Amino acid sequence: xxxxxxxxxxxxxxxxxxxxxxxxxxxxxxxxxxxxxxxxxxxxxxxxxxxxxxxxxxxxxxxxxxxxxxxxxxxxxxxxxxxxxxxxxxxxxxxxxxxxxxxxxxxxxxxxxxxxxxxxxxxxxxxxxxxxxxxxxxxxxxxxxxxxxxxxxxxxxxxxxxxxxxxxxxxxxxxxxxxxxxxxxxxxxxxxxxxxxxx
Numbered sequence: 452x453x454x455x456x457x458x459x460x461x462x463x464x465x466x467x468x469x470x471x472x473x474x475x476x477x478x479x480x481x482x483x484x485x486x487x488x489x490x491x492x493x494x495x496x497x498x499x500x501x502x503x504x505x506x507x508x509x510x511x512x513x514x515x516x517x518x519x520x521x522x523x524x525x526x527x528x529x530x531x532x533x534x535x536x537x538x539x540x541x542x543x544x545x546x547x548x549x550x551x552x553x554x555x556x557x558x559x560x561x562x563x564x565x566x567x568x569x570x571x572x573x574x575x576x577x578x579x580x581x582x583x584x585x586x587x588x589x590x591x592x593x594x595x596x597x598x599x600x601x602x603x604x605x606x607x608x609x610x611x612x613x614x615x616x617x618x619x620x621x622x623x624x625x626x627x628x629x630x631x632x633x634x635x636x637x638x639x640x641x642x643x644x645x646x647x648x649x650x
Contacts, residue, residue, distance in 0.1 A: 466622065466623050466624070466625060466626050467622045467623040469635065470588060470615075470622035470623075470625050470635045471622050472591070473587070473588040473589075473590065473591050473592075473635065473638055473639075473642070474587045474588065474590055474591070474612060474615070474622070475590050475591045475594055475610060475612075476590070476609075476610060476611055476612065477594060477608075477609045477610050478509075478582065478609045478611060481508070481509065481510065481580070482509060482510040482580045482581055482582035482607075482609060483510060483511070483512065483578045483579060483580050483581065484510050484511075484512040484513065484514050484553075484576075484578055484580075484581050484582070485501050485504050485505065485509065485510045485512070485513045485514065485581075485582045485583075485584055486513075486514045486516070486565075486569055486581050486582065486583050486584065487501045487513060487514070487515050487516070487538060487584045487585075488516060488562065488565055488583065488584065488585040488589070488593060489515070489516045489517060489518040489520075489534050489535060489538070489559065489565070490516075490518040490520070490534075490559070490560075490561075490562075490565075491585075491586055491589070492618075492630070493586055493613075493618035493619050493630075493634075494534055494537070494538065495541065495618060496586065496613040496617045496618040496619060497538075497584050497585060497586060497613050498537075498538045498541040498542060498545075499541070499545070499613065499617075500584050500611070500612070500613035500614070501513050501542065501584045502541070502542050502545035502546070502547055504582065504584065504611060505542075505547050505551070506546070506547075509582060509611070510581075510582055511551060512551055512552075512553060513542060513547060513551060513552050513553070514553045514555055514569065514572065514581075515535050515538050515539060515552065515553065515554050515555060516535070516555050516559050516564075516565045516568055516569070517533065517534075517535040517554065517555060517556075517557065517558055517559060518533075518534055518535070518558065518559055518560070519533060519558040520533065520534050521533050521534075522534055522537065523537075525537070535554055539552050539554060553572070555568045555569070555572055556568075562589070562592060562593055562596050562597075562645070563596055563600070563645070563649060566596050566597045566599075566600035566601065567600060569581060569597070569600075569601070570600055570601055570604060570606075573601065573604055573606050574604065578606055579605060579606055579607060580606065580607040580608075580609070581597070581601070581606060581607070581608055581609070582609045582610070582611055583597055583608065583609065583610040583611070584610075584611060584612065584613065585610065585612050585613070586612060586613055586615075586619050586634065587612040587613060587614065587615040587619055588615070588619065588625075588634045588635050588638050589612070589634075589638065590610050590612035591642065592638065592641060592642045592645050593610055594608065594609075594610040595642075595645060595646070596645055596649055597610075599649060599650075600649075619634055620634065620635075
C-alpha cells in the first residue's frame with residue numbers, strides 16, 4: 452500500500468516538470484504569418500488559439516498545413532471534410548476573414564514536411580517571420596525543426612502553442628489519461644528522433 456502511494460506521489464511530483472520541459476514559447480514581434488500545424492486529435496485547440504492570435508494582431512495571415520486526414524461528418528457540408536477544411540471553417544466561424552487564410556498545397560505527413568511546405572511558401576511570398584501554433588507538448592520539437600529548415604531563408608521563427616488544459620491535458624495530470632501519455636510520454640522518443648535525424 453505504502454509503495455503504491457509512494458509511486459503515485461513520485462509520478463505526481465515529476466509529471467509537471469516532464470511535461471513542462473516540452474513546452475516552449477518564442478515570439479517574433481510582429482510575425483507576418485501564423486502557421487497552424489496539422490496532424491493532431493486536438494487540432495481544434497490549435498485553430499482556436501490561432502484565431503485568438505489573429506485578433507491580438509500577432510500576424511495578418513494564417514497558414515494551414517494539410518495532413519489529408521478526414522474527420523467526422525459535417526452536417527453543413529454533407530461530407531467528411533479534411534482537417535484543413537475544418538480548420539478553415541473554424542477560423543471563419545471565429546471571425547477571421549477568409550482572404551486572410553491560406554491553405555498550403557501538398558499533403559504533409561510529419562512536422563518536417565510541414566516545415567518544408569512553409570519554406571516553399573515563404574520563398575514565394577517573401578516572408579521574413581512566422582509564428583508556429585501547435586499543441587503545447589509538440590512545441591519544442593516544432594520550434595527546433597522549423598528553425599533549422601528555415602535557417603537559410605532569413606525567416607525568423609517563433610512558437611506560441613495552444614495552452615494545455617482545454618483539449619490537451621494539464622502538465623500535472625497528463626499521466627492520468629491515455630491522451631496524456633500519447634501527448635507527453637510519446638513525444639520524447641519523437642524529439643530524440645528529430646534531434647538525431649534532422650540536426
